[in-house]
Amino acid sequence: MSNEKKPDVDQIIGDYKYGFKTDNVTNIYSTKMGLSRDIIREISAIKNEPQWMLDIRLAAYESFLRIPNPKWGPDLSFINFDDIIYYIKSSDRVENSWEDVPSEIKDTFQKLGIPEAEQKYLAGVTTQFDSEAVYHSTIIELEEQGVVFLDTDSALKRYPELFKQYFGKVVSHADNKYAALNTAVWSGGSFIYVPPGVKIEKPLQSYFRINSEKMGQFERTLIIVDQGASVNYVEGCTAPIYSADSLHAAVVEIFVLDHAYCRYSTVQNWSNNIINLVTKRSLVESYGHMEWIDGNIGSGLNMKYPSCILKGDYAKGTTISIAFAGKNQHQDTGAKMIHIGAHTTSKIISKSIATKGGQVNYRGIVKQEGRALNAKSKIECDTILVDQESQSDTLPTNIVKNFKGQIEHEATVSKVSDAQLFYLMSRGLSLEQATEMIVMGFIEPFARELPMEYAVELNQLIKLEMTGSVG
Amino acid sequence: MSILEIRDLYVAVEDKTILKGVNLTVKGGETHAIMGPNGTGKSTLASVVMGHPKYTILSGSILLDGEDITTLAVDERSRKGIFLAMQAPIEVPGVTNFDFVKTAVQAHMPNDKKLRIGKFILDFESAAQDLQMGTGLAHRYLNEGFSGGEKKRNEILQMKLIKPAIAFLDEIDSGLDVDALRIVGENVTAMKSNDLGMILITHYQRLLDYIEPDFVHIMIKGEIVKTGGKELITKIDVEGYDWLKAELGVTELEEIRKPVSLGTCATKVPLK
Numbered sequence: 001m002s003n004e005k006k007p008d009v010d011q012i013i014g015d016y017k018y019g020f021k022t023d024n025v026t027n028i029y030s031t032k033m034g035l036s037r038d039i040i041r042e043i044s045a046i047k048n049e050p051q052w053m054l055d056i057r058l059a060a061y062e063s064f065l066r067i068p069n070p071k072w073g074p075d076l077s078f079i080n081f082d083d084i085i086y087y088i089k090s091s092d093r094v095e096n097s098w099e100d101v102p103s104e105i106k107d108t109f110q111k112l113g114i115p116e117a118e119q120k121y122l123a124g125v126t127t128q129f130d131s132e133a134v135y136h137s138t139i140i141e142l143e144e145q146g147v148v149f150l151d152t153d154s155a156l157k158r159y160p161e162l163f164k165q166y167f168g169k170v171v172s173h174a175d176n177k178y179a180a181l182n183t184a185v186w187s188g189g190s191f192i193y194v195p196p197g198v199k200i201e202k203p204l205q206s207y208f209r210i211n212s213e214k215m216g217q218f219e220r221t222l223i224i225v226d227q228g229a230s231v232n233y234v235e236g237c238t239a240p241i242y243s244a245d246s247l248h249a250a251v252v253e254i255f256v257l258d259h260a261y262c263r264y265s266t267v268q269n270w271s272n273n274i275i276n277l278v279t280k281r282s283l284v285e286s287y288g289h290m291e292w293i294d295g296n297i298g299s300g301l302n303m304k305y306p307s308c309i310l311k312g313d314y315a316k317g318t319t320i321s322i323a324f325a326g327k328n329q330h331q332d333t334g335a336k337m338i339h340i341g342a343h344t345t346s347k348i349i350s351k352s353i354a355t356k357g358g359q360v361n362y363r364g365i366v367k368q369e370g371r372a373l374n375a376k377s378k379i380e381c382d383t384i385l386v387d388q389e390s391q392s393d394t395l396p397t398n399i400v401k402n403f404k405g406q407i408e409h410e411a412t413v414s415k416v417s418d419a420q421l422f423y424l425m426s427r428g429l430s431l432e433q434a435t436e437m438i439v440m441g442f443i444e445p446f447a448r449e450l451p452m453e454y455a456v457e458l459n460q461l462i463k464l465e466m467t468g469s470v471g
Numbered sequence: 472m473s474i475l476e477i478r479d480l481y482v483a484v485e486d487k488t489i490l491k492g493v494n495l496t497v498k499g500g501e502t503h504a505i506m507g508p509n510g511t512g513k514s515t516l517a518s519v520v521m522g523h524p525k526y527t528i529l530s531g532s533i534l535l536d537g538e539d540i541t542t543l544a545v546d547e548r549s550r551k552g553i554f555l556a557m558q559a560p561i562e563v564p565g566v567t568n569f570d571f572v573k574t575a576v577q578a579h580m581p582n583d584k585k586l587r588i589g590k591f592i593l594d595f596e597s598a599a600q601d602l603q604m605g606t607g608l609a610h611r612y613l614n615e616g617f618s619g620g621e622k623k624r625n626e627i628l629q630m631k632l633i634k635p636a637i638a639f640l641d642e643i644d645s646g647l648d649v650d651a652l653r654i655v656g657e658n659v660t661a662m663k664s665n666d667l668g669m670i671l672i673t674h675y676q677r678l679l680d681y682i683e684p685d686f687v688h689i690m691i692k693g694e695i696v697k698t699g700g701k702e703l704i705t706k707i708d709v710e711g712y713d714w715l716k717a718e719l720g721v722t723e724l725e726e727i728r729k730p731v732s733l734g735t736c737a738t739k740v741p742l743k
Contacts, residue, residue, distance in 0.1 A: 418524070423561040425545035426521050426554075427571070427629060428578035434546075437574065441565025441612070 030088040035081060037061060040184055043087045047153060047187075050160060060173035060183035067177040073332050073363065074301055079275065084247055086185040086218070147200065148193040152220050155191030162193060166224055170253045170283045170309065178249040178277040182218050186251070189219035194229040194260075203232045203265075203451050221252040223262060225288075230261035234451060247275050248299075254282035256290045258312065265450055267295035267458055272328060274299040286312030286341065293449045294321040296333050297461060305363065307336035310344035310372075317346040322446040325358030325390070326465055334364035334395075339372035339405070346376075351443050352383040354390035355466065363395045368405035375404075381411040384442050386435060386466075436466045472499030472665050473536055473552055473636035475520070480531035482512075482519050488529065489515045491693035497637060500665040504679055504704070505672050507690035508712055513672045514558060516690075517639035521555040522548045535637065550579055552636030556626035556643050562614040568625065569595060569609035576632050591632075598631045601661075603654055619646030627658050637668045644678035656681020676708040691715065 031039045040061055044054040069076045142149055148159060156163050173183035194200060225231055248270065256262045262282070270276055276299040282290040292306035308317030319335035337346035352360040360383065368375040383392040394411045416438050424434035440447075440459060447455040475497045482490035489512045497503055505513050519526045520533055522545040532539050540548055563571070572595060577586045599608045602624045614622050623643055630638055640659065644652055659669070659682050671682060679687075679701075687703040688695045691712065696719055697703065706714070 417561075419561050420563055422521075422523055422545060423557065424563070424571070426549055426557075427575035427633065428546050428549040429574060430546050430578075431544070433574065433578070437566050437571065438563060441563050444565030 030085050033083065033085050035061070035064075035084075035086050035185065039086060043185060043187070046087070047156075049156065052164065053156065056168060056173065057184050060180045063174045064177060064180035064184055067174070067180055069177055073303060073361075074330055076275075076277075079247060081181075087187060142200070142204075145198050145200070146195040147198060148191065149204065150191050152189040152191045152222060153187065155222070159191075159193070162224070163191070163222070166222060166253065166255055168253070170255065170281050171251050171279050176279060179251055179279040182220060182249045182251040182279070186218045186220035189221040189250070189252075190223070190233075190235065191221070192223040192225075192231065192233060194225045194231045196226040196257075197228045198226075199230040200232070203234050205234045217248050219250040221250070223252075223254040223264070225254070225256050225260040225262045227257045228259045229257075232263040233265070234454065235264065235266040246273055248277070250278045252278070252280040254280075254290065256282055256284045256288035256315075258285045259287045260285070261289045261291075263291040263293060264306075265293035265454070267297060267450070267454065268302070268304070269295075269298035269461065271298060272300045276302045276304065278304045280304065280306040281309065281336075282307065282317075283309045283311055284315040284317060287314045287316075288312060289316040289318070291318040292321070292335070293446070294319065294333070294335075295446065295450075295458060296321070296323040296331050297458075297465065300328060301330045301332075303332045305334045305336050305365075307338065308346060309338045309340065310346065310375075311340045312344075313341040314343045315341050316344065319347075320349045320446055320449050322351040322353070322443050323360050323362075324462060324465060325352075325354045325360040327356040327358060329358045331358070331360045332363055333360075334362045336365045337367070337377055338365075339368040339375040339377070342371060342373045342375070344368075344372055344375045346378070348377075348379045348381075349445060350379075350381045351446055352381070352392060353386065353439055353442065353462075354383070354392050355386035357387075357389035357391075359391045361393045361395060362411075365397045365399075366407055367397075367399045368401060368407070370401045373402055373404045375400075375402075375406070377405075377407045379407070379409045379411075381409075382442070383411075383413040384439060385413065385415050386439065432467070436463055439466060473668060474498045474534075475553075475637045475668060476532075476534040477516075477520070478532045478534065480516075480519070480533065481529035482515060483527045483529055484515070484525055489526075489693050490519070492531070493690075493693070493695055495670075495688065495695060497668040497670055499636065499668045500663075501686065502663065502669045502671065502682065502684045503686045503688060504684035505670060505688045505690050505695070506674065506704070506707055509674070511690050512693040513690050514641050517555055517641045517670070517672060520548075520637075520639065521545060521553060546578070549633075549635075554630055554633060554635030554638040556623075556630055556638065556640045558641045558645065560614050560617075560622040560626055562612070562617075564612050564615050566613045567610050568613050571613045572629055572632055575629065579633055594632060598628050601631070601658055602628050604628065620648060620651040623647055624651065624655060627655055631658065631662065634666075636666060637670075639670045639672065641672045642674070643671070644673055644675060652677065653681060676704050679704050689715065691719075 031042055037058060040057050041054065044057055148155065150158065168183060171179050173180045192204070223233065252264070254262055254264060268276060280292065284290045290308045294304065294306050296302050296304060306319050310317050317337050321333060321335065323331035323333045325331040331352070334350060335348045337348065339346065346366065348364060350362050352362055354360040362381045362383070364379065366377045366379060368377065379396060381394050381396070383394065385392060392413055396409060398407045398409060400407060416435055420438055421431065421434050424437060425431065429437065440462065443462065447458055450458060477493055477495040480490050480493040481488060493516060505516070507513055515526065519528065522543065528541055533541050535551055535553065540551065573586065573591060576591065580586060595609060604621065604624055614625060617625060623646060626643065643655060647655060656678065671678060671684060673679065684701065687699055687701065689697040689703065689707070696715060
């Protein structure tokens with residue numbers, strides 16, 4: 001990812017350090033900079049939340065203070081938690097001016113062919129995306145089936161019991177520092193409940209959500225797929241998301257009940273000034289199947305390891321991911337599969353690409369517990385380095401705690417080979433086209449899992465990012 | 472009609488000189504065969520003309536229509552009309568054959584012209600049919616999991632669609648069974664025209680039964696030592712290269728082995 005494409009947003013926006021003009025501050029409701037118990041009470045009060053949610057937020061804050069940064073992986077000690085605004089009321093969020101959006105980002109939108117209304121939404125120029133008009137029929141159809149699809153704040157108000165039953169049950173606030181932070185200050189995100197036996201045929205996209213809010217810093221997503229139900233959820237979009245907030249810490253919790261199926265697809269493409277620290281975890285009951293389709297193209301530093309806890313017998317977990325690290329990018333991504341039930345199976349396919357000095361690591365855990373007899377896991381990590389400066393590490397941890405488990409692990413690191421380049425170039429493709437084609441072929445196993453329009457966008461995007469990679 | 476002129480070409484790879492003064496001129500409409508024992512530089516010659524970065528040109532020149540192309544990149548040479556059907560085509564996983572060939576054909580068109588996709592699909596399908604490659608070819612990944620014969624036929628398919636001016640076919644016959652050889656032979660012969668100059672590199676006569684050359688060159692130890700017509704093919708097939716020893720006054724031909732005589736091959740009528 002070149003400087004030309006994704007410049008340091010801080011430099012471009014200057015005064016707009018937090019995404020709005022300083023001379024306009026009077027119109028905005030936001031908490032003060034930094035975090036304290038009072039600020040958390042304030043956030044909860046603004047949202048008019050029940051006491052139990054405030055209690056969880058406060059407990060999470062204690063966890064946040066107590067838990068240190070992870071002792072593994074990229075160094076996070078530079079994050080200054082006092083230098084962040086933790087809550088901005090979204091309806092008051094001052095819109096960026098279209099003129100102020102960096103031209104590189106506008107260019108990318110143009111090249112991706114994103115409609116203007118959507119471009120403005122993505123760039124934070126408008127905070128509301130009028131999905132209702134566009135997706136009206138889909139929304140009615142979902143409601144008739146009893147599907148709940150709301151932003152997380154509204155879900156807490158309208159379905160408090162359901163919410164309370166599942167919230168924080170697979171990602172506890174004591175899990176890690178950033179899950180704690182998210183739990184303390186979360187705002188926005190998606191809430192989905194699919195009733196027993198309901199199979200949603202079409203991919204459910206986050207755009208369908210009524211009055212979908214601008215993507216936030218501390219989103220909380222909660223998905224419950226009840227017995228025998230199925231959903232294919234697509235979060236966000238592949239287009240670059242321009243955000244001036246430097247720290248993003250989201251939590252996604254998914255419950256896949258008996259015989260249920262959930263696929264969660266996302267392609268993260270935050271601008272390069274973002275540190276993205278996400279906890280994504282699902283709990284899978286008997287015969288349930290969870291699939292994470294996880295793309296990581298953007299952000300400067302990204303740590304994300306979608307997990308499946310395969311609790312029920314015959315539960316199944318799949319993670320297919322790609323990570324792309326360009327100039328000044330560090331992708332530390334992977335997957336976790338925890339086998340608890342017997343006959344559980346898991347599969348991880350990870351594809352990593354590094355170019356222009358980017359760093360991309362695969363970090364994963366596969367663990368088969370004592371009771372997970374006859375569990376089977378397969379891990380496939382492939383990395384392709386486009387040039388000499390780029391780096392990659394594969395850091396897998398595989399543990400089997402019984403005598404009947406099976407783990408297969410394959411890892412390859414390859415360079416774009418001279419033989420391949422010569423072959424493609426001998427057919428008239430330039431060095432750049434040839435490299436791009438080899439890389440696109442490499443990520444194809446991921447791209448084919450995405451809905452068509454996403455795959456097309458993803459391909460376009462990688463091509464843009466590859467521009468200037470060689471020669 | 473293009474003309475390729477190779478003049479007094481010396482080429483080395485890792486300090487070892489492989490080509491020692493090769494001279495060859497190929498015009499549109501002509502078909503040349505280069506024969507010779509293993510390891511004498513035939514494939515090197517093809518790769519060097521294509522521009523493989525592994526080789527260093529020590530001296531001499533390669534001219535295409537009078538222009539020296541030795542400093543051009545591989546893709547530039549391709550776009551100027553040079554083509555190399557490779558001995559061992561490379562596999563590129565995840566890239567469909569169709570996308571690849573489409574990109575290649577587009578690359579050969581002038582910048583202001585766009586490929587007409589509908590017509591291209593028809594051309595692709597008809598070329599695939601001519602080569603008897605089956606209907607799924609377009610969506611298979613480039614050479615991945617192809618049999619040896621399929622890979623070779625795929626090279627010819629690309630050649631048909633790219634329509635080069637000068638084409639090297641490097642051991643396009645190796646790994647082909649008799650039927651595949653016939654298919655390849657017929658397709659290559661059908662491409663013959665004044666707009667195409669071809670250089671066939673082969674050990675064996677059998678390819679030349681299907682594609683008739685106008686000139687036959689024998690290359691030994693990095694040099695073209697003899698040039699003639701079709702009569703040379705039969706002579707080599709029967710006598711190997713030993714007779715050249717005497718003729719050339721060469722005493723050491725340790726690298727040279729007599730090729731397997733096709734007269735013993737069950738699928739072929741014994742040679743007279």
